[in-house]
Amino acid sequence: MRTSTQRPPAPSNAQGTIKRIMLQGRYETLGMLSNGEQLIVAAVLPMLALIGLVLTDLLSDVADSAVNAATPGVLALCVVSTAFTGQGIATGFDRRYGVLRFLSTTPLGRTGLIYGKVIAVLTVLFLQVVVIGGLAAFMGWRPAPAGIPAAIVLLILGATAFTALGLLVAGTVRPEATLAITNLAWVLLAATGGILFPSTRAPDYLQPFVDLLPSAALGDSLRAALISGTTSVSGILILLAWTIIAGFAATRWFKWN
Amino acid sequence: MSPSLVIEDLLKDFGPVPALDGRMVRVLHGISLTAHAGTVTTLLGSNGAGKSTTLGCAQGLLKTNGGSVRLLGEDPFGASPALRSRVGVMLQDGGLPPSLRPIPLLEHVASMYERPADINSLIERLGINEFSTTSIRRLSGGQKQRVALAAALAGNPEVIFLDEPSAGLDPQSRQVVFDLIGELREAGLCIVLTTHLMEDAQRLSDYVYIIDDGRNVAQGTVAELTAHAANESPAQAVTFSATAAMALPVLPEHLQLIESKPGHYRFDGVRSAADLAALTGWWSSEGILPNSLTMQPRTLEDVFLEIADKGNHAN
Numbered sequence: 001m002r003t004s005t006q007r008p009p010a011p012s013n014a015q016g017t018i019k020r021i022m023l024q025g026r027y028e029t030l031g032m033l034s035n036g037e038q039l040i041v042a043a044v045l046p047m048l049a050l051i052g053l054v055l056t057d058l059l060s061d062v063a064d065s066a067v068n069a070a071t072p073g074v075l076a077l078c079v080v081s082t083a084f085t086g087q088g089i090a091t092g093f094d095r096r097y098g099v100l101r102f103l104s105t106t107p108l109g110r111t112g113l114i115y116g117k118v119i120a121v122l123t124v125l126f127l128q129v130v131v132i133g134g135l136a137a138f139m140g141w142r143p144a145p146a147g148i149p150a151a152i153v154l155l156i157l158g159a160t161a162f163t164a165l166g167l168l169v170a171g172t173v174r175p176e177a178t179l180a181i182t183n184l185a186w187v188l189l190a191a192t193g194g195i196l197f198p199s200t201r202a203p204d205y206l207q208p209f210v211d212l213l214p215s216a217a218l219g220d221s222l223r224a225a226l227i228s229g230t231t232s233v234s235g236i237l238i239l240l241a242w243t244i245i246a247g248f249a250a251t252r253w254f255k256w257n
Numbered sequence: 258m259s260p261s262l263v264i265e266d267l268l269k270d271f272g273p274v275p276a277l278d279g280r281m282v283r284v285l286h287g288i289s290l291t292a293h294a295g296t297v298t299t300l301l302g303s304n305g306a307g308k309s310t311t312l313g314c315a316q317g318l319l320k321t322n323g324g325s326v327r328l329l330g331e332d333p334f335g336a337s338p339a340l341r342s343r344v345g346v347m348l349q350d351g352g353l354p355p356s357l358r359p360i361p362l363l364e365h366v367a368s369m370y371e372r373p374a375d376i377n378s379l380i381e382r383l384g385i386n387e388f389s390t391t392s393i394r395r396l397s398g399g400q401k402q403r404v405a406l407a408a409a410l411a412g413n414p415e416v417i418f419l420d421e422p423s424a425g426l427d428p429q430s431r432q433v434v435f436d437l438i439g440e441l442r443e444a445g446l447c448i449v450l451t452t453h454l455m456e457d458a459q460r461l462s463d464y465v466y467i468i469d470d471g472r473n474v475a476q477g478t479v480a481e482l483t484a485h486a487a488n489e490s491p492a493q494a495v496t497f498s499a500t501a502a503m504a505l506p507v508l509p510e511h512l513q514l515i516e517s518k519p520g521h522y523r524f525d526g527v528r529s530a531a532d533l534a535a536l537t538g539w540w541s542s543e544g545i546l547p548n549s550l551t552m553q554p555r556t557l558e559d560v561f562l563e564i565a566d567k568g569n570h571a572n
Contacts, residue, residue, distance in 0.1 A: 016371065017338065023368050031356070094354065102352025105316055106369040106412065107338035256318065 020108050025119025031090065032124050038086045041186070042124060046081060046132055049196060050074045054139055062198060063227045071136040071143070072151070072222035073196040078128040079158040079218060080189055083121045085182040088166030091117065092175035100256055110256070114167070121163050125155065147225030150232075154225060157239045158218040164246035165214070171254030189215040198223065214242040261329055261416050261447035262292040262315060268323030269310055269471075284310050285471040287324065292449050292464075294415070297442050299462035300451040301557065303565075307471040308451035309349055312418050315449065316346050329416065342370050345414035349421050349451075351405045355394035359385050359404045362393065363411055370412035379407045382437065384430070398425030406434060410441075417441065419450040423457050435461060455558040465557065467564060474564050483555040493527045494555050495536065497547035508535050515563075525559060527552070 032038050053059055053070035062069035094100050104110045133141070143151070170178050189195050192202065194216025202210040210216050221235030267288040272281035285307050292298035300308040313319035314326055317333030326333055331340050353362060360380065367373035380386055383403040388396060393404065402425055409417055422438070423431050438461055442448055452458050458465055459479050467475040467482075475482060498521045508514075512532060515523045527533060540547065 020338075020369050023365070027365050031354070035356070097355060098348050098350045098352035099354045101318055102346065102348055102408070103366075103369075105318065105341060105344065105346040106366060107342045107371075108369050109338060109341060112338075257313075 021112050021115045024116030028116050028120035029123045041081045046074050046077050067139045067141045071141045072226040073219050076195045076219040076222050082124045083159045083162035084166040085186045088170045088182040089179050091170035092178035096175045121159050125159050143226040144229035146229030150225040154221050161214045161239050161243040168246050168250040195219040260291045260293050263327045264290045266324035270322045290466050292447050294447045295445045296463040297448045297461050299458045299465045301458045301465050302468035306468045343415045345409035345417040347405045347409035347419045351401050353393045360389050366408050367411040374413040383407050399430050416447045459557045482560050493552050495524045495527050495552050497550045499545050499547050
């Protein structure tokens, strides 16, 4: 109900907090998009992976067309690129330069910094999905409509899990080591961790371990959703578990200084 | 008016240190200090004395291991955005993102505050326009310092922490920064800064805390610290050099002889003509004519060296 007072409502603390987080998210997004190396990992390499998988015959047994088989895995690769590798490296160097300490003394605070990063990761991931999805559609990609809601949930959950893992690495080792670890992990997970290729391709003795990786949970579940329209509950649970474990570990061991 | 910052018996441990079998190392052993609005309070000490760690605890960046910190009446660790909006921080290593240019950074920092300062006037005042198109990565140390100071002031704070504000500044920028600190003080800000430069402490401070090895070792106004006692005339230091070997003098008790390096001597606490006559009488009896001779009021540096000297004797 409106009252008759003329006073404009004072911005509440919650409004101020949300405004700061959105501004920080925009700032971090622009930072990611203006970084050449990050754009290569976020856009160029996934595009090359998509084109390479469509032109070769590596995934012929996975779906009825090469592009339908390849695109879900490339979207999973985008998640690892942005949430884990790109975000982890940026955070590692921000920590080195004292940027995290300085910004945490402003009203934004530590919590605001983290939420700002999550917003930036989700924004960049959205742009990646538009670009990769557009390119794939041009090449004839037709995702299963029934699986699209599950795919959106999986992309967001995957981004959260890999952001937590990226923060855990960035907050505990030197930035040079973060650079090496997250890039190496990107290559290994893409090739053998269930991202681009189904985890069933792994040797039998490795299968149980690969299935528990967040990369396999994300890649296989996205393929299930977008190729056959099915929702993988186990995949969602594995990603949730990784989010909780990595989030807890990052909260516990992240060094701000 | 209640003080803006009160620190009592602050303890801080770092570690575990692998080289010490994973033990913790205590770096602050009970620091206490108080800072008021409209004053410049300085933490003076050599590198590694615990100045930045003390500031880190006061800013809420570090969790304390004992004692208490009250910043504007609140515990700064995990403080509310409302408290952080009243406090500005300039870190020793700047804390600035290298890829950004200064003005977009300052605008972003200002956008975090409800009532930000006028960024343009800060930019003009600190001469940031001269290099505003250069990314922070390519700025000189002194230019980075000026951007970091502007960033600390962007939120129009009541309390400002400046960790080594004059490091890397050329004489001209130093003057600009010192004048600005003076104006902020006049405007009623509580300014807490650290320095290892005696000259800066002497020029800027209303109140000085000398810190060594994580402990308070002396405190007071510059005048109090440089005088032996308030009711006596300011003590002078006489320094001289001589080549001849000398027998130890018999002198009034309050005149201390320090041999700063071979052949260079300093007497502290020369307060009267009689003190000086005792010195010249000693030279006369020894047949010594000093090679050089100066006489000057005690500086903070003298106080600091005395304290360091005592510390070395104690070890």
